[in-house]
Amino acid sequence: MTAFLEYLGQSTRISFTKLGRASYFLLQILAGILSLLARPRLLLKQLYSVGVLSFLIITISGLFVGMVLSLQGYYTLSDFGAEESLGVMVAASLVRELGPVVSGLLFAGRAGSALTAEIGLMKATEQLSGMEMMAVDPIRRIITPRFVAGLISMPLLAALFSAVGVIGGQMVGCGLLGVDEGAFWSQMQSGIDFKDDIINGVIKSLVFGFVTSWIALFEGYDAIPTSEGVSRATTRTVVNSAFSILGLDFILTALMFGEH
Amino acid sequence: MDNHVTPPNSLVSVRNLSFSRGTTKIFDNISLDFERGKITAIMGPSGTGKTTLLKLIGGQLFPDQGTISVDGENVHQLRRAELYNLRKRLGMLFQSGALLTDMNVYDNVAFPLREHTHLPESMIRTLVLMKLQAVGLRGARNLMPNELSGGMARRIALARAIALDPMMILYDEPFTGQDPISMGILVHLIKSLNTTLGLTSIIVSHDVHDTSAIADYIYVLSGGKIVGQGTPQEIQQSESEWVQQFMTGAADGPVHFHYPAKDYVDDLLSSGKRY
Numbered sequence: 001m002t003a004f005l006e007y008l009g010q011s012t013r014i015s016f017t018k019l020g021r022a023s024y025f026l027l028q029i030l031a032g033i034l035s036l037l038a039r040p041r042l043l044l045k046q047l048y049s050v051g052v053l054s055f056l057i058i059t060i061s062g063l064f065v066g067m068v069l070s071l072q073g074y075y076t077l078s079d080f081g082a083e084e085s086l087g088v089m090v091a092a093s094l095v096r097e098l099g100p101v102v103s104g105l106l107f108a109g110r111a112g113s114a115l116t117a118e119i120g121l122m123k124a125t126e127q128l129s130g131m132e133m134m135a136v137d138p139i140r141r142i143i144t145p146r147f148v149a150g151l152i153s154m155p156l157l158a159a160l161f162s163a164v165g166v167i168g169g170q171m172v173g174c175g176l177l178g179v180d181e182g183a184f185w186s187q188m189q190s191g192i193d194f195k196d197d198i199i200n201g202v203i204k205s206l207v208f209g210f211v212t213s214w215i216a217l218f219e220g221y222d223a224i225p226t227s228e229g230v231s232r233a234t235t236r237t238v239v240n241s242a243f244s245i246l247g248l249d250f251i252l253t254a255l256m257f258g259e260h
Numbered sequence: 261m262d263n264h265v266t267p268p269n270s271l272v273s274v275r276n277l278s279f280s281r282g283t284t285k286i287f288d289n290i291s292l293d294f295e296r297g298k299i300t301a302i303m304g305p306s307g308t309g310k311t312t313l314l315k316l317i318g319g320q321l322f323p324d325q326g327t328i329s330v331d332g333e334n335v336h337q338l339r340r341a342e343l344y345n346l347r348k349r350l351g352m353l354f355q356s357g358a359l360l361t362d363m364n365v366y367d368n369v370a371f372p373l374r375e376h377t378h379l380p381e382s383m384i385r386t387l388v389l390m391k392l393q394a395v396g397l398r399g400a401r402n403l404m405p406n407e408l409s410g411g412m413a414r415r416i417a418l419a420r421a422i423a424l425d426p427m428m429i430l431y432d433e434p435f436t437g438q439d440p441i442s443m444g445i446l447v448h449l450i451k452s453l454n455t456t457l458g459l460t461s462i463i464v465s466h467d468v469h470d471t472s473a474i475a476d477y478i479y480v481l482s483g484g485k486i487v488g489q490g491t492p493q494e495i496q497q498s499e500s501e502w503v504q505q506f507m508t509g510a511a512d513g514p515v516h517f518h519y520p521a522k523d524y525v526d527d528l529l530s531s532g533k534r535y
Binding site: 122130131133134135136141 | 344
């Protein structure tokens with residue numbers, strides 16, 4: 001029993017010190033944002049590797065999610081003779097939930113894991129230490145540009161995911177299942193509210209981008225500098241990001257859509 | 261209780277330094293001096309914290325006790341900006357080279373210049389080519405770090421370390437894992453750079469032969485203490501059994517061949533249990 005309590009106490013202590021380190025790390029990142037403005041090229045390079053390279057996976061996934069959504073939605077809606085609402089149903093699901101959440105999960109798997117592995121390997125090969133000894137702050141030079149790139153990319157990727165998903169839904173709904181195209185678009189237009197749906201979706205994706213980039217960069221920076229340590233850190237990034245995204249999504253949904 | 265007098269020509273002086281990792285004491289109240297213009301070697305078996313000492317000197321780690329001053333400045337009392345200014349005057353050569361893997365050789369050597377100076381690209385080019393020429397790798401400027409051999413990577417890292425014309429270079433195990441030719445090149449480079457650029461060098465190494473060939477002064481560390489110090493000749497003739505074992509590489513001596521274990525015969529005869 002005491003052994004169990006000891007274990008519990010120790011793991012709590014370890015978790016909290018890690019949380020402390022992660023918070024301090026975040027402060028250091030944020031402190032570097034101003035100096036990043038002076039060097040936009042560092043950011044551009046990261047926007048490419050974090051954002052542009054995630055483009056393909058987001059587009060293809062978005063298309064398929066939209067198509068499936070349309071197919072499933074049609075079967076249910078047609079029982080009630082409400083096929084015309086397919087457009088609003090597809091768009092609302094995508095913009096409010098699936099867009100931010102699924103693209104967040106994909107982002108964690110594609111860009112987050114790559115960030116952790118990259119930073120972890122830089123640590124293992126003494127590149128970060130070497131930079132410090134060259135009087136270059138690795139957080140400002142390496143971490144902050146990647147963080148900001150994640151923060152900017154995530155809402156754009158989520159928007160792309162939703163847009164492509166709507167097109168996929170339209171292709172299946174109108175092309176394959178014969179829903180009237182005019183009804184599909186006009187119902188969507190009247191059913192989706194800019195502030196309540198789209199802005200809230202963008203806020204969600206911003207939050208997910210913030211959390212995922214923070215987790216990915218911290219896990220890499222905090223990784224044990226061996227090949228095993230880096231591989232574990234990469235796994236932790238994907239698992240912790242997924243949990244955080246899903247948990248935060250519930251909280252954000254409750255806050256945003258609660259009063260309806 | 262500082263009973264060491266700092267020699268007037270000392271660039272780095274370490275006073276009563278203690279440092280531990282967890283419960284292991286890495287350094288136990290040691291004092292060392294590194295003279296200007298000289299090559300000083302720190303030797304000792306693996307795991308004696310030689311690299312840790314370099315990180316303490318560079319201000320990447322904090323000592324539990326004691327002080328380290330570099331060029332008259334107490335490294336661990338400097339503010340961040342002051343520490344960074346001091347580091348600009350230090351070069352450090354890591355064991356792996358620590359080249360930035362997403363840049364080619366040219367950009368790696370140009371990196372400190374671009375970060376810390378506002379020189380025009382044409383002047384950076386001249387400087388980079390001069391530094392690469394000094395290490396004999398001007399022709400390799402377009403290669404990526406993964407295309408370099410270990411010895412070449414270290415020479416590039418050396419070119420990068422001297423890019424800002426530092427006053428001192430710290431070498432972390434520069435000879436480990438090198439073939440005889442690259443070893444010879446590195447030994448020659450360290451010696452000639454020290455003389456021609458008027459540097460001060462600190463070499464951390466367990467390579468007895470090559471290090472004593474170029475070092476002016478040697479400290480031998482073991483178990484957190486200094487077990488021997490002097491010029492290479494003095495060290496060779498040291499009466500300390502420990503230093504003799506280290507210098508000659510004898511398998512048994514004060515450092516035992518066997519890891520501590522219970523009695524061999526008892527161990528063999530205690531049947532049944534694995535441990």
